[in-house]
Amino acid sequence: MDSEDDMHDANDLDSVEDDFYSGDTGMGSDDGDAHYDFGDNESDDSDDITSRQQQNYTILSEADIRQHQEEDISRVSTVLSIPRYAACILLRHYNWSISRVHDEWFADEERVRKIVGLLEKPVEMPNSRELTCGICFENYPCDCMNSASCGHPFCLACWRGYISTSISDGPGCLMLRCPDPSCSAAVGQDIVELLATDEDKEKYSRYLLRSYVEDNRKIKWCPAPGCEFAVEFVIGSGNYDICCSCSYNFCWNCTEEAHRPVDCVTVAKWILKNSAESENMNWILANSKPCPKCKRPIEKNQGCMHITCTPPCKFEFCWLCLGPWSDHGERTGGFYACNRYEAAKQEGAYDESERRREMAKNSLERYTHYYERWATNQSSRQKALADLHSMQNEKLEKLSDRQSQPESQLKFIIEAWLQIVECRRVLKWTYAYGYYLPEHEHAKRQFFEYLQGEAESGLERLHQCAEKELQIYLDAESPMKDFNDFRTKLAGLTSVTRNYFEHLVQALETGLEDVGSSNSQATCSKSSSLKILGNKSKSGKIKPAGTNSASGAPSRSMDDGNLWSCDHCTFANPKSNNTCQMCEHHR
Amino acid sequence: MASSNLPPRIIKETQRLLSEPAPGISASPSEENMRYFNVMILGPAQSPYEGGVFKLELFLPEEYPMAAPKVRFLTKIYHPNIDKLGRICLDILKDKWSPALQIRTVLLSIQALLSAPNPDDPLSENIAKHWKTNEAEAVETAREWTRLYATGA
Ligand SMILES: [Zn+2]
Ligand SMILES: [Zn+2]
Ligand SMILES: [Zn+2]
Ligand SMILES: [Zn+2]
Ligand SMILES: [Zn+2]
Ligand SMILES: [Zn+2]
Numbered sequence: 144m145d146s147e148d149d150m151h152d153a154n155d156l157d158s159v160e161d162d163f164y165s166g167d168t169g170m171g172s173d174d175g176d177a178h179y180d181f182g183d184n185e186s187d188d189s190d191d192i193t194s195r196q197q198q199n200y201t202i203l204s205e206a207d208i209r210q211h212q213e214e215d216i217s218r219v220s221t222v223l224s225i226p227r228y229a230a231c232i233l234l235r236h237y238n239w240s241i242s243r244v245h246d247e248w249f250a251d252e253e254r255v256r257k258i259v260g261l262l263e264k265p266v267e268m269p270n271s272r273e274l275t276c277g278i279c280f281e282n283y284p285c286d287c288m289n290s291a292s293c294g295h296p297f298c299l300a301c302w303r304g305y306i307s308t309s310i311s312d313g314p315g316c317l318m319l320r321c322p323d324p325s326c327s328a329a330v331g332q333d334i335v336e337l338l339a340t341d342e343d344k345e346k347y348s349r350y351l352l353r354s355y356v357e358d359n360r361k362i363k364w365c366p367a368p369g370c371e372f373a374v375e376f377v378i379g380s381g382n383y384d385i386c387c388s389c390s391y392n393f394c395w396n397c398t399e400e401a402h403r404p405v406d407c408v409t410v411a412k413w414i415l416k417n418s419a420e421s422e423n424m425n426w427i428l429a430n431s432k433p434c435p436k437c438k439r440p441i442e443k444n445q446g447c448m449h450i451t452c453t454p455p456c457k458f459e460f461c462w463l464c465l466g467p468w469s470d471h472g473e474r475t476g477g478f479y480a481c482n483r484y485e486a487a488k489q490e491g492a493y494d495e496s497e498r499r500r501e502m503a504k505n506s507l508e509r510y511t512h513y514y515e516r517w518a519t520n521q522s523s524r525q526k527a528l529a530d531l532h533s534m535q536n537e538k539l540e541k542l543s544d545r546q547s548q549p550e551s552q553l554k555f556i557i558e559a560w561l562q563i564v565e566c567r568r569v570l571k572w573t574y575a576y577g578y579y580l581p582e583h584e585h586a587k588r589q590f591f592e593y594l595q596g597e598a599e600s601g602l603e604r605l606h607q608c609a610e611k612e613l614q615i616y617l618d619a620e621s622p623m624k625d626f627n628d629f630r631t632k633l634a635g636l637t638s639v640t641r642n643y644f645e646h647l648v649q650a651l652e653t654g655l656e657d658v659g660s661s662n663s664q665a666t667c668s669k670s671s672s673l674k675i676l677g678n679k680s681k682s683g684k685i686k687p688a689g690t691n692s693a694s695g696a697p698s699r700s701m702d703d704g705n706l707w708s709c710d711h712c713t714f715a716n717p718k719s720n721n722t723c724q725m726c727e728h729h730r
Numbered sequence: 731m732a733s734s735n736l737p738p739r740i741i742k743e744t745q746r747l748l749s750e751p752a753p754g755i756s757a758s759p760s761e762e763n764m765r766y767f768n769v770m771i772l773g774p775a776q777s778p779y780e781g782g783v784f785k786l787e788l789f790l791p792e793e794y795p796m797a798a799p800k801v802r803f804l805t806k807i808y809h810p811n812i813d814k815l816g817r818i819c820l821d822i823l824k825d826k827w828s829p830a831l832q833i834r835t836v837l838l839s840i841q842a843l844l845s846a847p848n849p850d851d852p853l854s855e856n857i858a859k860h861w862k863t864n865e866a867e868a869v870e871t872a873r874e875w876t877r878l879y880a881t882g883a
C-alpha cells in the first residue's frame with residue numbers, strides 16, 4: 144500500500160537528523176543565541192517507536208478487507224473440509240475468529256452444526272413432478288423450485304421476496320434461515336448468489352464486508368467522517384495510537400481522536416465534561432437561584448443584589464439571603480451589603496445549597512481555564528492542518544521554483560508541519576491532563592506545568608521557523624544561498640521537538656511517577672522522565688531551556704538573568720535559591 | 731379491494747379458513763376489504779378465559795406474507811402479554827415471523843397464549859407484576875374480566 148508507506152516515511156528524516164548532528168554547519172550559525180537543547184537526540188528511541196507502530200496495526204482498504212475475508216473463509220473451508228458458504232456462516236457466527244471456529248468445531252462438531260444451522264447430510268427436495276411452494280401455495284414443476292440444504296421447496300419468486308425482505312431488514316440477513324418455521328437450516332451466500340436480484344446481492348455482500356470489520360475484535364473502521372479505511376490491530380500490543388491512511392489519528396481503544404498522553408478514561412470524562420449539558424448544569428447552579436416565592440430559576444446578571452423575579456411573579460428579593468427586599472434597607476446595612484447574609488455566613492448557617500453553589504462556581508472557573516487552553520490548541524491545530532494543506536498544494540511548488548530545489552528535497556517542510564499538527568494535539572490533551580491532576584500534588588503540578596511550558600515554547604520555536612522564517616525564502620526573488628542552513632535548522636528543530644514531545648508523552652503517561660509528592664518541596668530521583676529535559680547540549684555545556692527571546696514564545700519568565708537551570712533536572716530556579724526546588728541538588 | 735387483486739395465497743388461505751375452521755377459532759374476511767378479517771377466539775378450557783368469546787381484528791399488509799399480519803384484541807382482556815389497546819406480544823408476529831406461517835397458525839398461537847400466559851415477557855407491566863406476585867389473584871381478575879367483557883351479555 145503506497146499510502147501507508149507515505150505515512151511512515153518519517154524514517155527519511157533520519158538522514159536529515161544525521162546531517163544535523165554531525166554536520167559542522169551547526170544550525171545556530173545564523174542565530175548565535177538559539178539553543179536547541181530541550182531534548183536529547185535519542186534517535187534509537189524514536190526508531191523503536193516508529194517501527195513498533197508499523198508492526199502493531201495495518202490499514203486496510205476495501206479491497207484489502209475483502210481479500211482478508213476471502214483468505215479466512217478459504218482457510219476454514221480447507222481445514223474443516225466444508226463448502227465456502229458454510230465456512231463463511233461459521234466465521235460470521237464466531238465473529239470472524241478462525242481459532243474460535245476451529246476450537247468449537249473440533250470440540251463438538253454436532254453441536255456447532257446445530258447452532259448455526261449446517262446440516263451434516265443435505266436433504267433433497269421431495270422427488271415428485273410437481274411441488275407446492277410453502278409461501279405462495281402454488282404448484283410448480285420441480286425445476287422451478289429451490290431449497291436450502293434441508294430440502295424445503297419454495298418457488299424462485301418467493302425465495303427472491305424472502306431474501307429481499309430479510310436484506311432490507313438489515314445485517315440480520317447474514318444469519319438467514321429456511322422460511323419453514325420448524326426448520327433452522329442456514330441460508331448462505333450461495334443461495335443468495337443463485338436467487339437474489341443483483342441489487343440484493345450487492346447489499347448482501349456489503350453487509351458481509353461490514354460484518355468482517357464490525358463484528359471482528361481485531362478490526363475497526365477509521366472513525367474519521369467519510370473515511371473508508373479499516374484498521375487491523377494486533378491485540379495486546381500496547382500503544383493504541385493509529386494513524387490512518389486518511390491522515391486521521393485516533394485511539395484504537397476508545398476510537399476518539401488520538402489522545403496520548405491522556406488515558407481513555409480521562410478522555411471520556413473530559414468529553415462528557417465538555418458536553419454543554421453537564422456544564423450548563425454547573426453554570427446554572429453557580430449563577431442562578433430559585434425564586435423564593437415561585438421557585439423558578441432566576442439568573443443574576445447585574446451587580447445589584449436586589450432581584451425582581453420575572454412576571455407574573457415579580458417577587459422582589461435579596462440575592463444573598465433570599466429574604467424579601469422589603470426587609471432590607473438601612474437596618475440590614477444598606478441595599479448593597481446584606482448583613483443578614485454576612486452574619487449567617489459567619490455563623491456557618493448558610494445552607495448546603497449555597498455552599499454547593501460556591502463550589503460549583505470555583506470549579507467552573509478552574510474548568511474554564513483548562514477548557515479555553517484545550518480549545519485554543521484545538522483551533523491552532525486546525526489552523527496548522529490548513530497550513531499544511533496549503534503548503535502541500537501550492538506553496539511547496541512555489542518554493543521549489545524560487546529556490547531551484549526539486550520538491551523531493553523539500554519534504555522536510557512537510558515533516559515540520561506534520562510535527563506541528565501532532566504537537567498541537569499532544570499539547571491540547573495536556574490541558575485535560577492538567578485539569579485532572581490533583582490540586583494537592585504540588586510538586587507534580589509544578590513539574591507538569593514546567594514541562595508543559597517548555598513544550599509550548601519549543602513548539603512555538605518550530606512553528607515560528609516553519610512559518611515566518613520560511614516566508615523569507617518564499618518571497619525571495621532568486622535562490623538564496625543560505626537555504627541549506629535553513630533546511631538544517633528546520634529539520635533539526637523538527638526532530639528535536641518530536642523527541643521532546645515523545646518523551647513528554649511518556650513522562651505524563653507514567654503519571655510523573657518519579658516526582659515525589661510527599662511534600663511541596665519536590666524530590667526527584669535520577670529518573671527516566673527527567674531525561675526529557677535533556678539538559679546537555681552536544682558540547683556538554685548546560686543551558687537553560689526555552690531562552691530564545693527571538694522565538695516569540697509565550698513569556699515563561701525563563702530569563703537567564705533571574706533564573707538558573709539545575710544541572711541535575713534542569714528545573715529553572717530563582718537566583719535567590721542555591722538548591723534546586725525540584726530535586727534539592729546544589730547549584 | 732376486489733378479490734381479483736388478491737394474491738392466490740390469500741384467497742387459498744381464506745377459503746381454507748372458511749371450509750375447515752380450526753377448533754375454537756373463526757375468521758372471516760370483511761365484505762369491503764378482503765385483507766381485513768373479523769376473528770373470534772373461544773377462551774380455552776382450563777384457562778381463566780374459559781367461557782369467553784374474544785373478538786379480534788386481523789389485517790394482512792401489502793407485503794404479506796413476507797411481513798406478518800397485524801392482529802389486535804378488540805375485547806378487553808386481562809393478560810400479561812396483551813396491553814390496554816389489545817396489542818399482542820408474540821414472537822411470530824414480530825422477529826420470528828416467517829412467510830411459511832399462515833393466518834391459521836397465528837390464530838392458533840394466540841389461542842395457545844391464552845392457555846399459557848408468559849409474565850416474563852410482558853407487554854403490560856402491571857398485569858405481569860400482578861401475575862408474578864400473586865398468580866391466584868391475577869387469575870381471578872382475568873376470570874372476572876372474562877365474565878364482564880367476553881360473555882357477550
Ligand atoms: Zn412461491
Ligand atoms: Zn428448511
Ligand atoms: Zn481514516
Ligand atoms: Zn482512547
Ligand atoms: Zn418568582
Ligand atoms: Zn439579604
Ligand SMILES: [Zn+2]
Pocket residue numbers: 709710711712713714723724725726727728
Ligand atoms: Zn533539580
